Amino acid sequence: MAGSASTPKNLDLPPAMIEGVTSVADWVIVWPIALPMLGAAVLLMARKRPEWQAPFAFVILLATLVANFMLYMRVQAEGPLTMTMGNWLPPYGISLTADALSALFSLVSAFILLIVVLFVQSEVETRENKYGYHSLLLLLLTGVSGGFLTGDLFNLYVWFEVMLIASFGLLIIGGRKIQLDGAVKYGFLNFLATTFFLIAIGFLYGLVGTLNMADIALKAPQVESGAIYAVAALFFLAFAMKGAAFPLNAWLPASYHAPDPAVSAVFAGLLTKVGVYALVRTHLLLIPQSHAQLQLVMEVVAAFTLILAPLGAMAQTNARRALGFLVVGGIGAMLAGLAIGSPTGVFGLAAYAVNSMLVMTALYLVVGLVERMGGTSDIRKLGGLYRANSWLSILFIVLVFAVAGLPPFLGFWPKMILVQAGVEVGNFWLVAFILLNSILTSIAGTRLWAHIFWRDGREGANSEQINERIRPLTTRAKVWGLLPAGALVAFIVVAGLVPQPLFKAGATAAFAIYEPAEYVGSVFGSLSAAEE
Amino acid sequence: MEIALSFLIGLFFTVAIYLLLSRSLIRMLLGIAIIGNGVNLLIFTIGRVTREVPPIVPSGEYAPLETIANPLPQALILTAIVIGFSLFAFLLVLTYRAYQELDADNTDTMRVAEPEDSPRPPLSY
Numbered sequence: 001m002a003g004s005a006s007t008p009k010n011l012d013l014p015p016a017m018i019e020g021v022t023s024v025a026d027w028v029i030v031w032p033i034a035l036p037m038l039g040a041a042v043l044l045m046a047r048k049r050p051e052w053q054a055p056f057a058f059v060i061l062l063a064t065l066v067a068n069f070m071l072y073m074r075v076q077a078e079g080p081l082t083m084t085m086g087n088w089l090p091p092y093g094i095s096l097t098a099d100a101l102s103a104l105f106s107l108v109s110a111f112i113l114l115i116v117v118l119f120v121q122s123e124v125e126t127r128e129n130k131y132g133y134h135s136l137l138l139l140l141l142t143g144v145s146g147g148f149l150t151g152d153l154f155n156l157y158v159w160f161e162v163m164l165i166a167s168f169g170l171l172i173i174g175g176r177k178i179q180l181d182g183a184v185k186y187g188f189l190n191f192l193a194t195t196f197f198l199i200a201i202g203f204l205y206g207l208v209g210t211l212n213m214a215d216i217a218l219k220a221p222q223v224e225s226g227a228i229y230a231v232a233a234l235f236f237l238a239f240a241m242k243g244a245a246f247p248l249n250a251w252l253p254a255s256y257h258a259p260d261p262a263v264s265a266v267f268a269g270l271l272t273k274v275g276v277y278a279l280v281r282t283h284l285l286l287i288p289q290s291h292a293q294l295q296l297v298m299e300v301v302a303a304f305t306l307i308l309a310p311l312g313a314m315a316q317t318n319a320r321r322a323l324g325f326l327v328v329g330g331i332g333a334m335l336a337g338l339a340i341g342s343p344t345g346v347f348g349l350a351a352y353a354v355n356s357m358l359v360m361t362a363l364y365l366v367v368g369l370v371e372r373m374g375g376t377s378d379i380r381k382l383g384g385l386y387r388a389n390s391w392l393s394i395l396f397i398v399l400v401f402a403v404a405g406l407p408p409f410l411g412f413w414p415k416m417i418l419v420q421a422g423v424e425v426g427n428f429w430l431v432a433f434i435l436l437n438s439i440l441t442s443i444a445g446t447r448l449w450a451h452i453f454w455r456d457g458r459e460g461a462n463s464e465q466i467n468e469r470i471r472p473l474t475t476r477a478k479v480w481g482l483l484p485a486g487a488l489v490a491f492i493v494v495a496g497l498v499p500q501p502l503f504k505a506g507a508t509a510a511f512a513i514y515e516p517a518e519y520v521g522s523v524f525g526s527l528s529a530a531e532e
Numbered sequence: 533m534e535i536a537l538s539f540l541i542g543l544f545f546t547v548a549i550y551l552l553l554s555r556s557l558i559r560m561l562l563g564i565a566i567i568g569n570g571v572n573l574l575i576f577t578i579g580r581v582t583r584e585v586p587p588i589v590p591s592g593e594y595a596p597l598e599t600i601a602n603p604l605p606q607a608l609i610l611t612a613i614v615i616g617f618s619l620f621a622f623l624l625v626l627t628y629r630a631y632q633e634l635d636a637d638n639t640d641t642m643r644v645a646e647p648e649d650s651p652r653p654p655l656s657y
Binding site: 168182199201316380 | 622
């Protein structure tokens with residue numbers, strides 16, 4: 001728009017526009033969103049060439065990962081980074097703003113999707129490639145990264161919808177009955193959640209007259225009206241539904257076991273975490289005064305989610321449905337961090353989210369391989385997989401320890417920080433629930449492991465009987481399935497043994513949330529520069 | 533005008549929530565369509581309904597001369613309509629396919645993903 005031929009010469013631009021060209025280095029914030037979006041579009045055009053899909057998606061994701069890594073290093077070094085689209089001055093233009101929290105989550109998302117695209121090569125049929133499997137995966141990453149990196153509330157809604165439509169496509173690709181059934185429930189409830197989000201945006205706009213997050217962070221604390229608390233409660237409702245917190249969690253275990261295991265893995269890793277991220281943004285940065293008002297609600301929701309999710313996992317006979325409940329349990333731990341609301345609490349939340357993204361994805365991938373060997377995910381019919389493939393059983397038990405939070409695995413450190421945060425503010429009953437969640441999760445997880453791997457045969461079989469249903473993994477499944485899953489687990493183990501990078505990442509992310517001045521400064525900094 | 537619109541929005545939401553609480557998917561779809569329109573109307577009202585002139589800058593000026601109507605809510609609604617329409621279209625096709633495959637328009641009988649008579653978890657271990 002700027003510099004087009006129709007611009008009158010006498011127009012006074014500085015009050016509305018950024019003059020001069022955005023430096024190339026600042027473009028780094030656009031690439032994590034633009035690359036997967038472009039990749040998805042190109043792959044859709046190349047849908048007649050199924051053999052191109054996977055290599056191209058891999059290259060695009062590798063580039064996205066590099067872009068995310070550059071963005072993350074930049075944010076770590078220099079603090080929040082902002083680029084406003086179309087060179088309009090904020091708050092007129094739509095800003096993309098990356099702080100340590102959003103850059104961290106975006107980086108982990110790209111990493112997870114890279115692993116999953118490798119895993120997908122072990123199972124996707126050419127037929128599914130034609131219907132755009134890889135483009136939908138890239139589009140999902142676009143929505144997730146966009147949601148993390150945007151600095152505009154309405155834009156966040158748009159990214160939520162991009163994510164939603166991509167996940168619809170992935171959920172029903174293949175068109176089996178169970179997928180259609182799961183997709184109906186997933187579709188209606190998630191669409192309703194984004195509608196609530198839109199209502200909250202409308203009310204907030206009516207109260208503060210702006211949608212730019214940094215601008216809201218400046219203006220919302222000055223709002224005297226009690227209506228701001230109603231807006232905050234609506235945000236909590238919408239994002240708790242997106243994040244599958246109790247009692248709005250029903251859609252998650254109803255749908256996550258329906259699609260391909262790889263798709264389940266991406267969903268478990270990425271989707272609910274965007275909801276949690278949005279909760280942190282809205283309740284701690286945008287409307288900080290609402291946190292004290294909603295704290296009790298958050299605590300109760302977190303406590304119920306922490307306890308009921310692993311109990312639900314124990315009651316399942318379908319391994320992937322049980323994992324769905326474990327995803328929900330992780331959301332409970334993150335909500336506990338949000339409810340505590342101190343910098344240590346957000347530190348624990350950020351670290352736990354990273355842990356949950358990696359570990360839940362890996363668990364679904366491993367269970368995907370189990371399904372391929374056993375032909376079912378019904379734990380009553382599985383058994384004897386330890387004898388058939390001991391590597392797979394090692395991967396699974398390591399992940400169970402990680403998700404339950406046993407030292408020295410990755411899940412232990414975030415839980416420790418969350419407990420420390422709870423003790424610091426004297427919220428001992430929430431601490432008790434976090435610890436109880438660990439015990440219940442380890443029971444639920446080890447029960448799965450014992451039934452799938454440890455015992456010799458299916459339910460009711462003699463101990464010497466060999467489970468004849470089990471087929472060994474094909475070479476293709478070993479190379480493209482076991483290796484990526486194993487690499488992800490190895491990464492989780494190393495990250496658990498050397499937790500310093502996670503600590504550093506989580507601490508800077510929490511610091512970023514409690515320093516709104518830096519976030520706001522990165523958006524409006526260009527404004528003061530223009531005035532000089 | 534705002535008050536009248538508020539009541540209208542309230543009516544939209546009431547009807548939509550009533551329909552969404554139904555077991556029939558067709559009614560739920562209608563509820564989704566109505567709640568979408570209710571939200572659009574809400575954003576429109578929240579941007580303040582004014583009888584001002586459209587935000588057009590006369591030639592030779594840089595800024596509008598008098599108070600203008602707020603164009604932003606209209607841009608938001610336009611986006612929300614497009615998104616809401618496409619998602620509604622998807623849900624419509626999805627529901628139709630589900631009706632064909634599962635032979636059910638009633639959420640009580642849609643139990644493929646969560647079988648009603650699901651077996652008890654194994655009691656070993």
